[in-house]
Amino acid sequence: MAHWNMPRTGRASVRLIVLGLLLFAGLILVVKLTRQPNTPAAAVDPSTQPRAGNTAARPAPQPAPAENRRATNPTPAPEAPSRPISPTDPLPPAAVAAGDNAEEQAADLAGQFLAGGGRAFPALVAAVQLAGFSIRNPDGTMALQPEGPSQGIAFERYEVNALAELARERRTVSVPLSSFAAELASPLSQLQDAPMVDLLLDGIRQHAVDSVGPLPFWAMFIVELGRQAKAHPPYDLLANVDSARVQLDALQMAFLAKRLAGDMVAAAHQENAGQKSVGMRRTLPVFLAAYTQSSGPCTFEDDAGKIVDLAALGTTTAFGELLEYLDSKGVKGAEGMGKFANYANLVLAYLQLVISHLAFDMQFEMQSEPPLVRTRDMRPKVGETKTLVTTVKMNLGKIEWINCLRMPLNAMGLDFSVDGDGPVEGASVSWTASAGFSDVAIYRGGTEQLVRYVTNDDSRIQTGGSVTGGHSITDQSTDSEGRARVQVEGVGQRANLGREPRPVMKNAVAAAQVVLKPANMFRDLKDAVSTASGGLSGLLTMPAELLYRTRWTFGGWYDFPVRDWKAGNGWSGWVSYTRIEQQRSSEKRQSICCGGQTTNFQRSYEDSETLNHRWDIPSDTDSKMLTPGFSMATAAYTLTGNLTKSRSSFHTGWASCRGGRRPQTSRGHQETTVAQVDYQDEAEVTVQLEPDSSFLITAGGPNGRAEGEIVTTKKDDRNDGCNGQKPTRTQTYNGTYRPGTWAGHIKGKADPNTDVLRGSETRTKKYPHGTTITHIHNWELHR
Numbered sequence: 077m078a079h080w081n082m083p084r085t086g087r088a089s090v091r092l093i094v095l096g097l098l099l100f101a102g103l104i105l106v107v108k109l110t111r112q113p114n115t116p117a118a119a120v121d122p123s124t125q126p127r128a129g130n131t132a133a134r135p136a137p138q139p140a141p142a143e144n145r146r147a148t149n150p151t152p153a154p155e156a157p158s159r160p161i162s163p164t165d166p167l168p169p170a171a172v173a174a175g176d177n178a179e180e181q182a183a184d185l186a187g188q189f190l191a192g193g194g195r196a197f198p199a200l201v202a203a204v205q206l207a208g209f210s211i212r213n214p215d216g217t218m219a220l221q222p223e224g225p226s227q228g229i230a231f232e233r234y235e236v237n238a239l240a241e242l243a244r245e246r247r248t249v250s251v252p253l254s255s256f257a258a259e260l261a262s263p264l265s266q267l268q269d270a271p272m273v274d275l276l277l278d279g280i281r282q283h284a285v286d287s288v289g290p291l292p293f294w295a296m297f298i299v300e301l302g303r304q305a306k307a308h309p310p311y312d313l314l315a316n317v318d319s320a321r322v323q324l325d326a327l328q329m330a331f332l333a334k335r336l337a338g339d340m341v342a343a344a345h346q347e348n349a350g351q352k353s354v355g356m357r358r359t360l361p362v363f364l365a366a367y368t369q370s371s372g373p374c375t376f377e378d379d380a381g382k383i384v385d386l387a388a389l390g391t392t393t394a395f396g397e398l399l400e401y402l403d404s405k406g407v408k409g410a411e412g413m414g415k416f417a418n419y420a421n422l423v424l425a426y427l428q429l430v431i432s433h434l435a436f437d438m439q440f441e442m443q444s445e446p447p448l449v450r451t452r453d454m455r456p457k458v459g460e461t462k463t464l465v466t467t468v469k470m471n472l473g474k475i476e477w478i479n480c481l482r483m484p485l486n487a488m489g490l491d492f493s494v495d496g497d498g499p500v501e502g503a504s505v506s507w508t509a510s511a512g513f514s515d516v517a518i519y520r521g522g523t524e525q526l527v528r529y530v531t532n533d534d535s536r537i538q539t540g541g542s543v544t545g546g547h548s549i550t551d552q553s554t555d556s557e558g559r560a561r562v563q564v565e566g567v568g569q570r571a572n573l574g575r576e577p578r579p580v581m582k583n584a585v586a587a588a589q590v591v592l593k594p595a596n597m598f599r600d601l602k603d604a605v606s607t608a609s610g611g612l613s614g615l616l617t618m619p620a621e622l623l624y625r626t627r628w629t630f631g632g633w634y635d636f637p638v639r640d641w642k643a644g645n646g647w648s649g650w651v652s653y654t655r656i657e658q659q660r661s662s663e664k665r666q667s668i669c670c671g672g673q674t675t676n677f678q679r680s681y682e683d684s685e686t687l688n689h690r691w692d693i694p695s696d697t698d699s700k701m702l703t704p705g706f707s708m709a710t711a712a713y714t715l716t717g718n719l720t721k722s723r724s725s726f727h728t729g730w731a732s733c734r735g736g737r738r739p740q741t742s743r744g745h746q747e748t749t750v751a752q753v754d755y756q757d758e759a760e761v762t763v764q765l766e767p768d769s770s771f772l773i774t775a776g777g778p779n780g781r782a783e784g785e786i787v788t789t790k791k792d793d794r795n796d797g798c799n800g801q802k803p804t805r806t807q808t809y810n811g812t813y814r815p816g817t818w819a820g821h822i823k824g825k826a827d828p829n830t831d832v833l834r835g836s837e838t839r840t841k842k843y844p845h846g847t848t849i850t851h852i853h854n855w856e857l858h859r
Contacts, residue, residue, distance in 0.1 A: 161197060161241040163234040163477060167211065167219055170202035171195070178292040179284075179300075181206065186300035189243055189327070196243035200327070203297050204231055207331065208290025208392070211236055225290050227392050229338045231330075238477070239327050241434055247632045248307045249433045250589070253322040256329060260336070266405040270398075273319045276332065279395040280313055291394055294335065298328050306510050307587045307631030323629070326433075335394040343399055433630050434477045436500070437469045438590065440634035447637035448584075450526055450566030452577050454829065459566025461530060464507075464634065466588045468500045468558045499558030504591040507549045507562045508631075512584025512638060524570075526638045527584050530563040560588065566638065571767065572829045574859035577641040587633035646707025647763040647833070648695040649857035651775045652688065653820035656850040659683040670730040670738065677727040687717040687753075687815055691761050691775045693857070706764045707859070713759035713778045717815050719786070721749035731797030739797035746791045751813035753784030763857060767828050773855060775820035784813035822853050833857040 171188055173181035185206075188199035201220065204211060208227035211220045219233050242248060257272035280298055283291035299313045308323040324332070393399065442448070443463040451459035512526040531549050552560045564586060662680035669675055691711035729741045757778035765771045788809040795801045826833055833855060840850045 161237050161244060163237055164214070165237055167201050167233065167236070168198045170205055170220070170223075171198035173202055173206065178296045182293055182296035182300045183304070186297060186304050190246075190301070190304050190306055192243055192246035194244075197240040200236060200240045200243065203293075204236060206290070207294040207297060209334065222290060225288075225392075227290050227294070227335065227338065228342075229334050231334070235330070238434060239330065241477075242326060245438075245632070246306070246634075247433075247438055247630070248325040250308060250323040250325045250629045250631055251329070252320055253324050254319040256324050256332075257319070266402055270401055272398075275395065275398040275401060277313060277319075278397045279335075282396075283394060284314060289392060291392060294331060294394070298331055301325060301328050306585050306633040308508050308589060310510060336398070339393055339395050339399060342393070343402075435470055435472060436630055437467075437471045438588070438630065438632040439467045439469075440586070440588075440632065441465050441467075442634075442636055447581065447639045448527060448564065448566055449639045450641065451568055452573055452641045453568055454572055455568030455570065457568040459568075461563055461565040463561055463563050464586055464636075465559055465561050466505065466590075466632070466634075468503055468505075468554050468560075468590050468630075470497050470500055472497045499554070499556065500590075501554055501556050501558060503554045503558075505552040505554060505560040506589045506591075507552070507560075508587045508589060510585045510587065510633070512582065513586075525567055526582055526640055527564050528567050530565050554590075562586075566640075569641070572765075572831075573641055573643045574646070574831065577643055580640050580642050582638045582640045583635050584638050585633050585635055587631060589629050589631040591629055643707070643859075646709055647761075647857045647859045648693045648709070649833075649855070650690060650692045651711075651761060651773060651820055651822070651855045651857070652690045652853070653775065653818065654689070654850075654852040655685075655687045655818055656852075657683075657685045658848050660846045670732075673730050673738075675727065675729050677725075679725040681721070681723045683719075683721045685717065685719045685815070687715065687818065689775070689818065689820060690714045691759060691820070693761055695858075706762070708760060708762045710758050711761045711775070713757045715753060715755040715757075715778070715782050715815070715817065717751075717753045717784070719749065719751035719813065719815070721747070723747035733798035737798070740795075741797040742793075742795045744791075744793040747788065749786065749788045751784055751786035751815075753782055753813055753815055755782035755784070757782075763833070765826060765828055765830075765833070769825045769828055771822075771824055771826050771833060773820070773822040773833070773857070775822075777817040777819055782815055782817055784815070786811045786813035820853060822855060831859050 171185065174184040175181040182203075185199045185203045188195040189203065190196075201211070202223075205220060205223040208222045208225055208229075210218055210222055210226065210230040211233055212230045213219045213233055253276070254273055257276055260276075261267035261270055261272045280295045283295040284299060286292045286295075302311045302313050302322065302324075304310060305323070305325070307325070309321075311317050311322050313322070441464070443465060446462075448462050449460040451457050507529060509529070513528060514525055529549050549562060552562075554560050564584075660682045662678070664676075664678045667675050667677070691713055693709045693711045724744075724746050726742065726744045731737075731739050731741045733739060755778070757780050759778045760776045762774045762776075763771070764773075788811070790807045790809075792805045793801070822835075822837065824835060824837075834857070835853075835855055837853045838850065840848060842848050
């Protein structure tokens with residue numbers, strides 16, 4: 077059975093949608109929807125959206141210095157999707173972004189948005205505001221103003237709702253960055269040879285380190301959506317990335333397209349840019365196609381869309397390098413820049429192609445009840461295997477969204493294929509993954525590898541084998557019921573978890589990318605462009621057939637629980653350390669004095685101290701396995717010890733007595749010290765067993781100070797020669813014995829998979845002046 081950790085990114089070649097997207101945002105033009113009064117904000121379930129409203133202005137986000145950039149915030153816990161969002165739903169209160177600068181706020185909101193469910197909509201509203209965009213109601217009034225400085229560009233409310241509905245169900249539409257850039261260049265001959273990928277990345281990277289204005293957050297939010305991507309492998313646009321392997325999702329493309337279209341419109345109308353902003357009252361008419369009036373929720377009633385606040389638009393430029401490139405190619409002046417009004421106008425219409433993916437459903441399930449159980453054993457052992465199923469359907473029952481899209485799509489020569497309603501058969505499916513499938517995620521603050529996909533034996537891509545056309549992970553096709561399946565299993569542990577590991581619940585994220593054929597989505601009206609009411613006046617046109625050479629990537633992800641294991645109660649047992657220190661010394665000498673007579677001197681001492689330390693670690697939850705192989709425990713500490721000291725000295729001399737006598741004198745001194753200690757306390761013990769077979773046991777000292785009793789006895793004798801021997805003088809002193817407390821350090825080698833550490837070690841070392849210290853270690857530990 078072959079195993080696969082992370083599949084390759086999906087295919088590239090998206091021609092048209094990108095363009096559609098790019099400009100969709102396109103200009104900031106306003107497609108007027110059904111006249112509708114500005115309604116109050118929709119009620120939000122406080123259990124899923126505990127965010128404050130927008131009553132207080134937040135400070136403009138500031139980016140963190142590059143050297144201080146931190147890892148992305150942990151992804152919020154998954155939650156059930158909230159109720160569906162319709163085109164006419166009012167906006168919820170914006171989420172509150174955590175953090176003190178643009179990067180931290182962008183990371184937090186991207187995490188909330190990608191978590192899906194009830195968090196997505198409020199997080200999107202906050203991100204649009206912090207990026208300096210307005211949100212406009214169908215009747216032209218403002219639903220929400222930017223948080224701080226404005227870019228002078230507006231999102232339509234239905235556009236925000238559509239993006240939020242995709243994220244709510246943890247779905248996305250994506251295209252490769254390289255294809256997106258190529259499509260941006262295709263309509264204008266002056267851009268055919270432009271390094272579009274570099275020009276786009278320059279705009280993002282330049283503003284990611286800005287300190288003022290709305291563009292730092294705009295840039296960092298695009299970056300964070302890539303860093304925290306779930307439907308495809310994550311990436312960092314601020315690093316050295318392969319543009320062919322970078323997937324831009326719908327929201328990233330919308331942010332890029334809105335801003336790029338704004339740059340072009342501002343450049344085309346330089347005579348108005350830079351004037352004092354008069355807010356939303358200063359508008360610039362841009363002609364759109366006139367669509368036939370309908371009675372649905374998204375009615376297009378007139379032929380005038382409008383760019384908002386041209387004065388504010390002219391004060392910010394995101395893609396200056398691109399505009400300079402066009403200027404170098406002779407695209408300048410009113411006549412040259414007039415091309416861009418049509419260019420942006422066309423893109424706005426193609427926005428509907430992105431939103432049209434709302435007509436698709438992608439559902440995930442795990443056959444048999446979750447969780448998936450990871451094995452407790454070390455690799456190459458594997459755990460439980462389960463089957464994941466994704467079902468892809470076209471759902472024309474989402475009638476509110478279909479009515480919003482049908483008219484502009486008809487004008488482009490397309491209509492929804494009624495025959496395509498239901499399961500989508502033959503769509504290409506590539507299974508991907510993020511959290512829990514790769515140890516690489518650890519370095520982005522994620523979890524270690526918990527699971528992996530199981531593939532067929534004839535396509536061992538993870539071991540360098542061939543990749544066949546029918547590979548069960550990277551190239552499946554949906555069956556007649558629109559389903560694709562893959563098996564996933566728990567991987568073996570990297571280290572021994574001991575005898576009784578404890579369960580711990582974690583999450584993994586599986587994802588799938590589906591390449592949809594245009595035939596699954598639309599039928600071609602062929603001559604609809606020329607017959608649509610009002611035509612596409614003033615627009616650059618593109619044949620509808622181009623769609624049939626475009627590969628759309630629709631993706632989703634599935635959070636599922638994994639029962640993992642962590643080391644149990646750690647190491648238990650006992651450690652002992654006996655320290656024996658001995659000192660011995662003696663000295664004899666003679667000298668001549670007192671008229672040539674000999675004097676004698678002798679001295680000796682002998683010390684011996686034996687300290688027995690013992691640490692007993694109980695087999696209970698107090699012994700904590702902090703990481704595999706490493707545990708810390710509070711042990712019962714016992715110290716018993718005794719000390720003996722013996723000192724003696726004796727010397728002779730000569731006295732001078734009356735009558736001229738010169739008898740011999742003597743002095744003798746004896747000192748004996750006896751001490752004992754019996755002390756109990758607690759002490760910490762750590763045990764570390766490494767994969768390289770080395771282990772270290774560190775038994776620390778007690779919390780308190782060990783004390784015992786000490787008794788010293790001194791005896792002095794004297795003979796002064798003249799009067800003879802005097803009585804022995806004896807003195808006794810009682811005191812406190814405070815022995816040193818020594819830590820036990822044991823190093824050695826052992827099988828890293830063993831459950832028993834047992835051994836004994838004795839070392840003796842001699843020092844100057846007759847000192848010898850013997851160290852005796854014994855240990856027996858189990859886990």
